Amino acid sequence: MTLSATFLGTSGAVPTVERNTSALHLRREGDAFLFDAGEGTQRQMMRYGTGFDVDAVFLSHVHGDHVLGLPGLVQTLDFNDRETALDIYTPRGTGDEVRDLVTATGATTSFRLDVHEVSAGETVLERDEYGVEAFHTEHRTRSVGYALVENDRKGRFDREHAEELGVPVGPQFGKLHAGNSVELDDGTVVKPEQVVGNPRPGRTVVYTGDTRPIDATVAAAEDADLLVHDATFSDQDAERARQTAHSTGGEAGRIARRAGVDRLALTHISSRYGGAVGALKADAADEHDGETLLAHDGLTIDIPYQ
Structure with missing residues (x-):
């Protein structure tokens, strides 16, 4: 059962030549989801071949670098004669902002747009074999993270x-x-x-969006196969991270270590570092015993069963 994550945008608030603003594409077999949709996300989807068959969009918060790609994406889906409804999940209290954003041009779509407000602790989407859960994050606005959690699989038949x-x-x-x-x-x-042997664990992928390093992420990411965590700043700029409610590479690494995460992917990298981003990965790797990746646009991670 395929489960893969493709990074469509890994920059902080300001895009760079190498990095677009935030967006993560997650595919589980025939289902496809977007986590955030910064400006230019639809072009990144074409560039990296994810396809436009998106079942739902999960917004961590409504800052521009995470949502400005929505109007263009919705228009492109409409041009492609989409018929099925598109579900958009957004933190509670931000639904009207999202509706205003996607209808800003005044155009109507051929398909239904369903905007759902969600709160931390909710299972916001439930399928037969997995669910997507929202968890608390700490940023400068209403925000949540999301965890795709598969059900346990049957034990092996002897x-x-x-x-x-x-x-x-x-x-x-x-x-x-x-x-x-x-x-x-x-x-x-x-x-x-x-x-029949004991049940075998499913896979878990956790996406924080923008956040300070907090206990809620540790709980959501316990034993996760992949944690995608805010790592906007290097440890050298820890004070700036606190001021802006972001995390450093080292802070993300400590969260991953505490949660027992298999793989940690650092994203939302500040443009201030240009190409000199090795320090962020080093900061995280010093703290995390598992695999640490510095995400870049176009990176695809396949998540196998443990």
Whole structure:
């Protein structure tokens, strides 16, 4: 089951030649989502081949560098004759701002736009095999982060042991794997726990948007496969990070370490550093025992099962 993240914009508030403003594309098999949509996001989607089949957009907050790409994207979807509704999730209290933004040109779309206000602690989208949950973040405005959390998978089926117990090859294997006992011709009952291993964890991807390093992120990202965290500043500029309610690379690394995250991707990199961004990654890597990546536009990360 494919799960991959493509970074469409990794700059801070000001774009650079190399980095566009914030946007992350996440694909889980046939489902596709955008987390934030800074100016130019639709062009980045074309450039990096994500396609426009977006099921929903999740906004961490409504600062311009995270939302100004929405009107253009919505217009392009309309030009492409989209028919299915587009769900846009945004922090509670910001729904009217988002509606005003996407309808600013006065045009109407051929598809329905559904804007949902969300609060930290809510499961804002629920599918059969996974959900998207909002969690608290700390920025200079109403803001949330999002975690895509897969359900646990079934344990592995031990076919060899099932055959040893006398279970015939066929439909009864499926019944056992689904959690049902089966009765053999001689009256013996074989229970699922005899041939099915423990449940296997699904995958978790966490996106903070802009935030200070806080305990809520640690809780949301516990044992996550991928944490995408604000790392606007280097540790040398920690005071500036506090003043602007952002995080440093080292602060993001400490959050990842506390949460036991497998991989940490740093994003929302301030334009003040130009190409000299190695210090941010070094700051984070000094704190985090797992893999640390400095995200760049076009980077795609495949997230395998553990």
